[in-house]
Amino acid sequence: MAIKTETRFGDGTVGQASLVTAFIAIQLLAFATAFILDRPTWYAYFMIGSTAVTAYALDGSPFTVMTATVGSLLMVALGLPLFLFVARQSPSLVLEKALDPTVHRVLYLGVYGPLLAAVLSLLLGVPLAHLLAEGFAGQQFVESLVDLPLVVPHSVAGIIILFGFGQDGAFPQLSVLGTMVGMVLAMTFVAAPYAVNTTREAFETIDDRLTYASRIHGANRLETFRRVTGPLAIRGMITGGVLAWARAVSEFGAVAVVAYSVSFFYPVEGSVVRAQHAPVFVYNTYLGGGLDESGAVAFLLLAVSAFVFLVVRYLTDSDTIKGGMP
Template sequence: MSTDHATPTTAGLTESIGRGSLALAVATVQLLVFAGFVLVDRPTLYVPVALASAAGLGYASGRGWFGMATATLGSVLLLALALPLGLFVARQKPDLLADTVTDPAVHQMLYLTVYAPLVAAVGALLFGVPLAYLLARGFPGQSVVAALVDLPLVVPHSVAGILILFGFGRRGIFPGFSVLGTMLGMILALTFVAAPFAVNAARDAFEAVDERLEYAARSHGASRAQTFWRVSLPLAGRGIATGGVLAWARGVSEFGAVAVVAYTVDFFYPPAGGTVPGTHAPVYIYKQYNQAGLDASGSVAFILLVLSACIFLLVRWLGFGKLGGAS
């Protein structure tokens, strides 16, 4: 049986596809215009074009002069974020980038940059998920504990490194362990700065679990531990995984705490079949900038940017189930 009008679901899907196509078309045109100005070495000329385009789209959106004003003002911030990224990508030198990609030292750096934050993220989840569950369900003194968990978010990163040395150095709680310039120190520093992301994401995931489901499991004879493992944890799994990836991403980008605690470390590198010295990616890029200049450090930064983009897409996929947005 045919109908003369689309269902609400079909209409919404059609509207979504239409908006997506329009957004893709606008983005493609803007990219081509930007590339043209870069080719003639006049990227500054793209700024008025972008602002005029935003103003026109804002006015045409049906919001009139208000839409034009908000779109124009908002585009100023977008340009401040996007232009450095666009020029950074456009100014890369293919030959230098190829040399960087094939450099064994870069391979070691990337291995360490993936491995150490991964260990830190796993540790943050192992001890952070139980804490997140308690925070989600509430207990006396919860606000103090929550504030302590969030403290690394506001502490300067170099200060975080100093705290690690005071807490776990020779006069710390484990005087028999060495953390300065060691892999252990790097992982502790990364765990310190990444833990809030793992705990808070897991806490949000547990808070989204309907407590009536837990009550139903308990009423059918399940213990608290069984309820946690069979009900709460599986339902919060996606949020916990997102928190783990966020903690890993935070570790990948860390500079200050690692530079203080473990500027250079010895770590086991499987292709070499033994221990090799290496540095975390942000520290490596800083060293390259000081020793070899902007272009050399930029090629390494480009590789790290690609890695960061992959992490971002993974977080989007875990958080929303698809790369385009919430389902």
């Protein structure tokens, strides 16, 4: 029997939405006040204290108050630098960078290149994820290879790509160093584990009885995948692709080693242009122009990445994507 936990303010959706809105508004007001007074430490204390008070008001349980308070410490570490980063941007400098054609190319490449890596990770990773979910002899070795990029230093990942696919590598005819192909390979190397592992977890949550029923009714393994397990795992695939894309967007070390600057077709200008991956460009801007200029470019990259991420999340929400047999 499920046990329903009642909060002091009930569990109505409208009431909860109002509380969340009020809490966010108070946080924004408190941060703005602390920022104007140049006392960001005050806001850190306020966030921790207000979280504890809110947890007590909503639940009243000492355990809930304790966990919320401890969790707020991490939120301070994650949120406060982001809030200060956004608040300290110069609007004029951000606008200047937003109108710079060079930055346009960088932002386009910063979305387009990772998208190619995410698609490649899914195309090659979904079949492997399905095999891992079913299990096979030597699976632990394959899982270790899949997870290895998660612990390999970023610059080492780039060196590995050059040894594997560069000159005297597996495909000598494939141009990797300083090319779009090399950039996508470097991104795929570090992003593929997210696509494979997330998709595998989605396959593992599917009830085996559904697969069994499909096979009993005469469907072969391919038809069962196409009509049962594939549709049921589609949200996991999309989530894995989004995570792989996000990981590729943030990659610096491997891309800097393999493809510091690449040529690609830029549809806005209708010609082939040359640019750097966004994190590499931000780093070079920091070295050449300082914190303010690099912060403006980083702000634009953050805004574009967050927009794409939120749009994809919205389109793949449970109310939009429903797994099941067609």
